[in-house]
Amino acid sequence: MEVPDITNYEGSAPPPAKGEAGRGFENTNPLLTLPLAGEGTGQPKSRKRRFAFFGLVAGLAAIVVISFGIAGRPPSDFVPETVVVIPGNASTKSAGDILVKNHIIRSSSIFQAIIQTILGDRPVIAGQFQFDKPVSVLKAAQIVTGGSFGRTQIKLTIPEGSSNADISKIVLKQIPDFNEKTFLKNSGPFQGNLFPETYLVFKTITPDELIARMRQEFDKKISALKSDISASRHDQEDLVNMAAILEKEAKNSSDAARIAGILWHRIAIGMPLQVDAAPVTYKEKGFPKVPIGNPGVAMINAAIHPVSSDYLYYLYDKKGVIHYAKTYAGHQANIEKYLR
Numbered sequence: 001m002e003v004p005d006i007t008n009y010e011g012s013a014p015p016p017a018k019g020e021a022g023r024g025f026e027n028t029n030p031l032l033t034l035p036l037a038g039e040g041t042g043q044p045k046s047r048k049r050r051f052a053f054f055g056l057v058a059g060l061a062a063i064v065v066i067s068f069g070i071a072g073r074p075p076s077d078f079v080p081e082t083v084v085v086i087p088g089n090a091s092t093k094s095a096g097d098i099l100v101k102n103h104i105i106r107s108s109s110i111f112q113a114i115i116q117t118i119l120g121d122r123p124v125i126a127g128q129f130q131f132d133k134p135v136s137v138l139k140a141a142q143i144v145t146g147g148s149f150g151r152t153q154i155k156l157t158i159p160e161g162s163s164n165a166d167i168s169k170i171v172l173k174q175i176p177d178f179n180e181k182t183f184l185k186n187s188g189p190f191q192g193n194l195f196p197e198t199y200l201v202f203k204t205i206t207p208d209e210l211i212a213r214m215r216q217e218f219d220k221k222i223s224a225l226k227s228d229i230s231a232s233r234h235d236q237e238d239l240v241n242m243a244a245i246l247e248k249e250a251k252n253s254s255d256a257a258r259i260a261g262i263l264w265h266r267i268a269i270g271m272p273l274q275v276d277a278a279p280v281t282y283k284e285k286g287f288p289k290v291p292i293g294n295p296g297v298a299m300i301n302a303a304i305h306p307v308s309s310d311y312l313y314y315l316y317d318k319k320g321v322i323h324y325a326k327t328y329a330g331h332q333a334n335i336e337k338y339l340r
Contacts, residue, residue, distance in 0.1 A: 074134030075103045081132050083204050086144055088126040092116070095124040095144055105137045114141045122146075128202055154203060158196040158214075160296035161247030167194065167294070171210070175203050183207035192240045192291030193218045214294075221297055225304065232304045234264075241287040242303035243295035248277030253298045255322050259314060260306035262324075271312070315339065 084102045086095050092115050096108030105111055114137060115121060122145040129149050131140075142148070154174055158167055164187045168180045186207055187194060194211065195218035201210065222229075222236065229236055242260060250256035263273055273281035278288050295303075311324040313331035317338035325331040 073106065074136065075106050077103050078131075078134045079103060081130060084129045084131065086124055086126050086129065090124055090126060092121075092124060099140055099144070104131055104135070105140050107137065111137050111141055114138055115145060119145055128204055130202075130204070149202070153200040155198055156201055156210075157198045158194075158294070160196045160299065161244065161293040162196055163293045164188065164191045164194065167214075175205070178205075179207050183210065187211045188290075190215055192244055192294055194294045195221055196294050196296050218294075222300075225297075225300065228301075228304050234303075238287060239300060239303045240295060241291045243299040244291035244293045245273070245275055245277055245287075246299040246302055247293055247295050249275055250299070250302070251316065251320055251322070253302055256299055256302035257305060258307040258309060258311075258322075258324070260302050261308045262311050262314060264306050265308070265312060 082102055082104065084098060084104060086098060090098070092112050093108060096105070096111035099105045099111060100108050115124075118138070119141055124144045125147040127147065127149055129143060131143075135143070156171060156174065158170060162170070164184060167187075168178070168183050171178045171183070172180055190211065194214035197214075197217055199210075199213060199217075201213070205213075229239060232239065234242075242263065245263065246256045246260060250259050263275070266273055267286065270285065272283075272285050273287070275281050278292050280288055309324070310326050313325040313328065313334075314322055315331070315334055315338065316322050321338075323334045323338055325334050
C-alpha cells in the first residue's frame with residue numbers, strides 16, 4: 001500500500017484520498033478563507049442605513065409639500081372684490097407683504113420663492129389689482145407679475161370746455177361712490193389745466209388720481225405747443241383763459257380763430273371782453289381770475305394763432321352762422337336783422 005506524501009501540504013489535515021477529491025477537505029490557508037460576495041461584509045446594515053436615509057428624505061419632502069399646500073391656500077378671512085395697490089418699484093418681498101396684509105395670501109416667503117423659482121424671477125407690476133375670489137399663492141404671483149388687474153376699465157369722456165363741476169357730474173354717472181366733494185376741493189386751483197379727453201380708468205380711481213391723470217395729459221399737450229406759445233407773446237395762463245372762453249363762444253375752430261382776434265383786440269384797446277360765457281367780463285376788464293373751463297387743443301391753438309381783423313363784435317344767428325361788426329351800431333343792426 002502506497003503511503004501518500006504529505007510533505008507538500010500545510011496544516012494538520014492530510015490530503016484527500018484518491019477518488020475523494022474535495023470531500024471532507026478543510027481549508028486552513030488564510031488566503032483561501034476570504035468571504036464570498038454578500039457574506040460577512042456588513043451589507044445588510046448598509047442597506048438598512050440607506051432605507052432609513054431615504055425614509056427621512058421622503059418624510060421631510062412630505063412635510064414640505066404639506067406645509068406648502070397649507071401656506072399656498074388662500075386665507076380663510078379673504079374678502080371678495082378686495083383691491084390691492086402695488087406701488088411703483090415695489091420689490092417682490094414688499095409686494096408679498098402687501099398681499100398678506102390684505103388677506104390675499106398666507107405667506108410672503110412662499111410668494112417670493114414661487115416668483116424666484118417657478119416664474120423666473122419676474123418683477124411685480126405696479127397698479128391696482130382686484131381679487132374677486134380666493135386664489136392660490138401661485139395664482140396671486142402670476143397675477144401681480146403678469147399685470148392681470150382683474151378689473152374692467154371704464155371710459156370717461158370729458159368734452160372740451162367742461163368745468164371741474166361738469167367733470168365731477170360725468171364721473172358720478174359712472175362711478176356713483178366717487179368723492180365729488182374732494183374732487184372739487186382739490187381740483188379747484190387747476191381748472192383750465194385738466195385736459196378734456198377720453199380716459200380709461202378703473203372704478204376705484206380716486207379724485208386725486210383723476211386730477212393727476214388729467215393734469216399730466218394737459219402738460220403733455222402743452223409741451224408740444226411751447227414754441228408757439230413763446231412766439232405768441234402771451235403767457236400760458238392768458239392763453240388757457242382765452243381758450244376756455246372760445247370753447248363756449250365759438251362753434252368751430254375757424255370761427256374761434258377770428259373770435260380770438262376780436263377778443264385780443266378788445267383787450268389791447270382796454271375794452272372789457274363782454275362775453276356771455278363769463279358775465280363777470282361785462283363788469284371787469286381782462287380775463288376771469290380762473291378759466292371758466294378746461295379747453296382742448298383746438299381752442300388753445302385758436303388762442304395762440306388768432307385771425308386779426310377790424311371787427312369788435314360778433315354774433316351767431318338762429319342757424320348758427322356767424323356775423324361780424326366793426327362798430328356797436330353795426331352790432332345792434334345785426335341783432336335786429338338776425339335775432340329778432
